[in-house]
Amino acid sequence: MTSNNQASPEQKEGLESSTDSSSSPESASPLTSATTQDEPSFGWSAYAERVNGRFAMVGFIAILLVEALSNDSFLHWAGLIQ
Template sequence: MNQPEPTKTPNVEDPKFGFNDYAEKLNGRAAMIGFIITLAIEYFSGQGLLSWLGLN
């Protein structure tokens, strides 16, 4: 009697959009870069970000 082969799960890559680990890492890195840039603007210009943008 022949026994069927076990089914194999296909190797599928995670999507690069939507709520997944890749998107969360990318968003976190962008937030860190933005925060550092904001600190640099405030340090070198001597005024807050809103003042520097002319919104205050």
């Protein structure tokens, strides 16, 4: 049995149109953040430090809210100390 690996003209057109649509600039995702021109990257980058700082601020405010609403220390409320 021999197989014919050549595509028909209709299949070739489908392949060409599918590759052309993926190279359009509309489908490409931007490399920068919505709020800064920094490119998100792994490691000790300014962007990563900014995001980590924002999450730390949210966590700190959450701890303050727990302490204010429960009238107890966070460590006691979490059961870490008696």
